[in-house]
Amino acid sequence: MAAKPKPRVKVPKTAKAGETIVIKTLISHKMESGQRKDKEGKIIPRKIINKFTCEFNGEPVFSCDMDPAISANPYFEFRAKVPESGMFKFSWVDDDGSVYTDEQKIEVS
């Protein structure tokens, strides 16, 4: 979709200390590979999300680099152990330099 990329994140609101939780993320993004041509035969410039990171209270949880073969609307699902209450921070870095972010609080009892 042409609209501005919009991140969606699913993190449980609460967890027990030391519990392993499932985190799901998805961002709407065209992931233009740079391999396609338009009607005039000109190459459509590459525009993808090239990096995704997740931090918990400032500590890295998960990160990865992305390459042009990844489909539109990249989806990530991963697990994390939560020792304490805090904040998950997610960021997606676009080829044009934009950074899309999201934050999710979790209460650990």
Added chain:
Amino acid sequence: MKKISLAVAAVATMVSSSVVSAYADPVDDKLVIDGQEMITRAPAPEGHPFKEVLSGWLFREPETRELEADSFQNSGMLYVERGQEIWNTVEGSKGKSCASCHNDAAESMKGISAHYPKWDADAKRPINIELQIDKCRTQNMGAEAYKFDAPEQKALTTFIKYQSLGAPVKLDLKQGEMQSWWDRGKKEYYTRTGQLNLACASCHEASMGKHIRADHLSQGQANGFPTYRLKQADMVSLHNRLRGCIRDTRAEMPKPFSDELMALEVYVTWRGTGLSVETPAVRQ
């Protein structure tokens, strides 16, 4: 399933190894979306060539099926969200949005799409959700009709159909002249066209369940449209898909919303009677 195919293979080897059919059964699996079970198998209505109508979901790979089952992973849900924004956006000379008249779509549109196409007494022809939206826009909102497959048209149609998720498809053929459009659609369904000389029924009836190269042929049901297709990584409308099928037979494509395609939509939708609306379905 493995046992049966092994047995088939063994018998076939004894007779001749060349008679092994490419037929593969649709899977025996349940589709549950956000706790609601979808009807993916339903007894066929009277006059139907099959005993049971099957959702295309049963013919897809496990990864694709999982995408549809999880509304978070399903990229089609992005269009539902976009459609909701459009629903609440004022457009046109009369200063109205969809919500101005229809309020909360979760209530006003619930189950509605399962009964489309419907007879439109003004136009004297069946109309689908896309045409109903255009009718509202031009007559009640003072806005312009959408261009075919405009992103807004696909998003709003997806959003409205999503309000009927799970509702079984049921057309009322007694309205107006619906029956004669059904007849016309049926005739089209069985008419071979194009350089490849194929009818809809060649693939989706006679060869249902077989593989056409890497593609597992389904019954060609309409209940999941607009559908998120991984091939396009985009939402695909029903008329776009019907045109795509016709193009693949190397025939000339009828215009979107033309009488030909509306008749076909009426008939094809009827062939999926009893299946849940699965919009936004995910397909290959």
